Amino acid sequence: MTKQVFPGLEGVAIAESSISFVDGQKSRLEYRGIGIDELGEHSHFEEVCLLLLNGSLPGQKELDEFRAKLVDARALKGGVIDLIKCLPKEGHPMDALQAAVAAVGMFYPGRHGMTPAEQRDSCVRLIAKIPTILAAFQRMRQGDDPIPPGDDLSHAANFMYMLTGEVPDEFTERTLDVALVLHADHTMNASTFAGRVVGSTLADPYCVVSSALGALSGPLHGGANEEVLKLLQAIGTIENVRPTIERMIANKEKIMGFGHRVYKTMDPRAVILKQRAAQLAQRSGNPLFPLAVEVEKVVIEHYGAKGIWPNVDFYSGLVYSEMGIPPDCFTPVFAIARVAGWLAHWLEQLDGNRIYRPTQVYTGPHEQPYVPIEQRR
Ligand SMILES: CC(C)(COP(=O)(O)OP(=O)(O)OC[C@H]1O[C@@H](n2cnc3c(N)ncnc32)[C@H](O)[C@@H]1OP(=O)(O)O)[C@@H](O)C(=O)NCCC(=O)NCCS
Structure with missing residues (x-):
């Protein structure tokens, strides 16, 4: 039977998913069934993280606990800051983010075979630390010291504070917050698929997110x-x-x-x-x-x-x-939001996981002779 190739996997469903839904004709995007227009108006990024990760909107206590955990996890270990300091200032912040996220995983135990509690802790850690990594790289490449995260600011306001040294006004904070809500997930896009492929090998979530970051960096996607x-x-x-x-x-x-x-x-x-x-x-x-x-x-x-x-x-x-965010930080800001979706997909992938191993249509030759180097043209 001849195998068919689907360039760009267009129209190929690679998983069942209940995280987000897009209707491209009706211009509709939903997270767990709720329209992003409603979420953009009434919700905020921290709540949307729980919606994506857990499947439903949180109660007040759950939300408060999640916020507190995020705040606790914002700071970076000295080793990660040293690593970021060593990266070339001329390098792209997306590459810095990808390198630092992969490295963060080395500082925490339980790389493979995490318990559900360890999985949740890793999700909190990754969501909390990505803004800190980006702000630290941006400041250090311009010759400034990184600003330690605040503990009484929202996710959006804290990022702007670490980036600029100033707490943003309410409108700026809310605008970034809305942008984070809008970018938090988007069905089976290239970076989410990349993350799910890596997750299907049972690699740890730091590898999952760093692979997704690599996919997001391209100009046909987040770039x-x-x-x-x-x-x-x-x-x-x-x-x-x-x-x-x-x-x-x-x-x-x-x-x-x-x-x-x-x-x-x-x-x-x-x-x-x-x-x-x-x-x-x-x-x-x-x-x-x-x-x-x-x-x-x-x-x-x-x-x-x-x-x-x-x-x-x-x-x-x-x-x-x-908002004063440098152009080469736009895609990393996208990642500050999308990490929530990647992690929700990682958890979903692990539930009933099967490693991705597609096939191909081989178009090369067969049974070729080995030609010694001196006889090659
Ligand atoms: C997003 C994108 C990668 C989707 O790719 P895709 O579904 O594979 O669609 P294709 O690139 O095959 O485009 C289909 C047709 O529309 C055209 N097209 C798509 N996006 C276009 C664009 N931004 N400008 C001009 N033509 C475009 C293609 O040239 C192609 O035309 P053809 O049928 O005459 O050859 C593509 O639209 C694109 O490259 N956009 C610009 C990059 C961008 O904004 N990315 C962010 C996505 S959120």
Whole structure:
């Protein structure tokens, strides 16, 4: 029987999952059945972590305990800080994050065969420490000392505090919090699949998350938001938008922040982030926001009928840059949120696990002779 290849695994279900759901035609994303529009309005990141990990919204006591555990786990061991200090300042923060997360696992026992309690502790540790690692790398590469985490700030506010040394205002804190909620999970995307593959080998969660980070770093996945900002800066003026975009379209160049395997209309996360970006731009007068709106208009004019619309990355970069987050930290900020989804998928994978071992269609030769080196051409 001839085997069929499914490029990009399009349409291939690789697991049953009850964590999140996307309807790409109706522009709907749900976590455990709850729409992200509702979660973005009423919930916050810490609560969403428990929703994803446990399957339902927590009670007050459970939420308070989880928050306290996160706060306790925020600080990094001296060895991890030393390691981050040794990384090249010119290196990309995503690579620093991936290296440091893999290293964090070496500081904790129970690599393989964790008890359920140890699994939960690792989840708390990874969610709590990723913002600290990112903020420490960012500060040390600019020659500043890392700022120890605060213990009376939310996850979002504490990250901004460790990054900038200032507690953010309420609007900035809430905007980052909403962005974290929106990025926390997204069904079987490339990084989640990468994490599940590694998890299926019973590798520890630090390896699972570091592999997922590697997958997220690529420009076709999480790296697109950084590229969007570069494009907007290169365009520079409203008058330049149409000629630049039409030239890109004529040259069949991909326009970053547009298109999606699942969404064939506006990504529901982009709808919410666009509103936030508009509010931030109203406060700051950021000239890139009207440019982005114009880019969106021209791209939809040409590609909307083909199902190519703004995705989550189109407005997230604008939102983060307004908060003073450096462009190469945009994707790591995505990871601050997505680690919750990766870990929920890791736990789900372990429940009834079977190692991933797909097949291939071999297209090479057979029964070739071994040619001694001196006779090779
Ligand atoms: C997200 C993405 C990787 C999905 O990939 P995919 O499902 O494999 O879709 P494809 O890359 O095969 O694209 C299908 C068609 O749409 C076109 N297309 C998709 N995204 C496009 C974009 N951003 N700009 C221009 N054309 C695009 C492709 O050129 C292709 O056209 P063709 O059928 O004429 O060859 C893809 O849309 C993309 O590269 N987007 C830009 C990067 C980005 O924003 N990533 C963040 C995702 S959240």
